[in-house]
Amino acid sequence: MIKLLIIMLSFSFAFASSGGGSPEVIPDLTFTWVGFAALVIFVIGYYFVAMEEKYHIDKAKPALFIGTFMFILIAVYYMLNDLSMDLVHTQAQHLILEIAEIFFFLFVAMTYIETLIHMNVFEKLKYNLISKGYSYRKLFWLTGFLAFFLSPIADNLTTALILSTVLITIERSKTSFLVPGAINIVVAANAGGAWSPFGDITTLMAWTAGKGAFTDFMFLFPASIGGYLVTAFLLSKFVPETQPDFDVSTEKVPELMKGANRVIALGVITIASAVLSHQLLHLPAMWGMMFGLALLKIYQYRLKRKYNSHLNIFESMSKIENNTLLFFFGILAAVGALYFIGWLGLAAVVYDPSVLGPTWSNIGVGILSAIVDNVPVMSAVLKASPDMGLDQWMLVTLTAGVGGSLISFGSAAGVGVMGKLPGIYTFSAHMRYSWTIFIGYVVSIAIWYVQYEVLGFYIKH
Known part of the structure; x- marks a missing residue:
């Protein structure tokens, strides 16, 4: 029982990928003073991350502090006990490389999104949606489907932020539309991100860790869309069928900047470069992103010469949410420290058939994702790296992505939308409809089971 409690505690930690270091030569520091100190520091730091809204402290601050400080403590312990400092140096180097792959991938993706925002691409999208005279219920479905299919390309957080802005543009006070609509966007963004290697940070980590090829994630599409459609159908029953007030004649039609369509095309080429770099050339996915x-x-240079365009990519970079990037750096470094100490090795025990086994453990990961946030939970699984087949790695990718929607702060998308709709999309408002999400979660798992375990419909390596 004590072992199980330790395992569940360790699942609340995050990732640095499945590589890095040789376990047989790294001393086990779990029950030393530095092991317990690191555990306490992580729990306290993560508390302040989770309570960001309460204390009004940016989540990047505690994450960055614990990530860097924990490794400093480990280095001090090694120095005081005359252990090999080369181990610390090597582990830190491996960790930096692993974080850099995620960091630069997101950096380029965010730069493209900010550039498209600057070129009025999303303003045009908003206008096209709200000028058609659609009912609230039709707009509910449209924003949901947009979130589901945009998320695999733009990532779930960016998608949720963009489409929650669309929601608040359509209607600013009618909670009967805004609350189900916000939940719909969060669920759609998370479900859509689950079947793409770069739709969510969790799938990106699983992909770069080599747990599945690019095409393997595509086989999660039936489970992702099936669960989403069930939740969306149930939520839509609470959305009014009336139309929002909108006078087309008084609204100015947004104009796209010169070259906007070609920038969209370049974004597609960039994603393709990332895939080809990783799958065919065996380079990190971020290499293709940096090429993009x-x-x-x-292309910015060409626009400047031909049209005297004011597009400035460095200006787009300046608008990137650096706190999100620093949060990931800190949390991944903290998990790397916990792995180096030895805590995350305990997590693999729960996957033993004599305890829970892989299927029930991976279903539990989805539930825990809602409470702790799906990034650290998925990260702990990757770092522990239990012995599982491709079917089970795809299940945990699905549950970590979809399960994060069960609670409003269980995913980056949910946290982002809470910030966009303060006082409207809240924890309690989300929980009133959480039963619809849980039903969709169960449906997603059922579809996975039939597809993977009964029919065997996936690529077996």
């Missing part, structure tokens, strides 16, 4: 950034910079 180079293409964007070159």
Whole structure:
């Protein structure tokens, strides 16, 4: 029982990927003073991350502090006990490489999104949606489907932020539309992100850790969309069928900047470059992304020469949510420290058939994702790296992504939308409809089971 409690506690920690270091030569520090100190520091730091709204402290601050401080403590312990400092140096180097892959991938993706925002692409999208005279219920479905299919390309957080802005543009006070609509966007963004290697930070980590090829994630599409559609159908029953007030004649039609369509095309080429770099050339996915950034910079030069365009990519970079990038750096570094100490090795025990086994453990990961946030939970699984087949790695990818929707702060998308709709989309408002999400979660798992375990419909490596 004590072992199980330790395992569940360790699942609340995050990731740094499945590589890095040789366990047989790294001393186990779990029950030393530095082991317990690191555990306490992580729990306290993560408390302040979770309570960001209460204390009005940016989540990047505690995450960055614990990530850096924990490794400093480990280095001090090694120095005081005359252990090999080369182990610390090597582990830190591996960790930096692993974080850099995620960091630069997100950096380029965010730069493209900010550039498209600057070029009025999303303003045009908003206008096209609200000028058609659609009812609230139709707008509910449209924003949901947009979130589901945009998320695999733009990532779930960016998608949720964009479409929650669309929601608040359509209607600013009618909670009967805004609350179900916000939940719909969060669920759709998370479900859509689950079947793409770069739709969510959790799938990106699983992909870069080599737990599945690019095409393997595509086989999660039936489970992702099936669960989403069930939840959306149930939620839609609470949305009014009336139309929002909107006078087309008084609204100015947004104009796209010169070259906007080609920047969209460059974004597609950039994603393709990332996939090809990782799958065919065996380079990190971020290498293809950085190549895409180079293409964007070159195209900016052409726009400047031909149209005297005021597009400035460095200005787009300045608008990136750096706190999100620093949060990931800190949390991944903290998990790397916990792995180095030895805590995350305990997590693999729960996957033993004599305890829970992989299927029930992976279903539990989804539930825990809602409470702790799906990034650290998925990260702990990757770092513990239990012995599982492709079917089970795809299940945990699905449950970590979809399960994060069960509670409003269980995913980056949910936290982002809470910030966009303060006082409207709240924890309690979300929980009133959480039963619809749980039903969709169960449906997603059922579809996975039939597809993978009964029919065997996936690529077996």
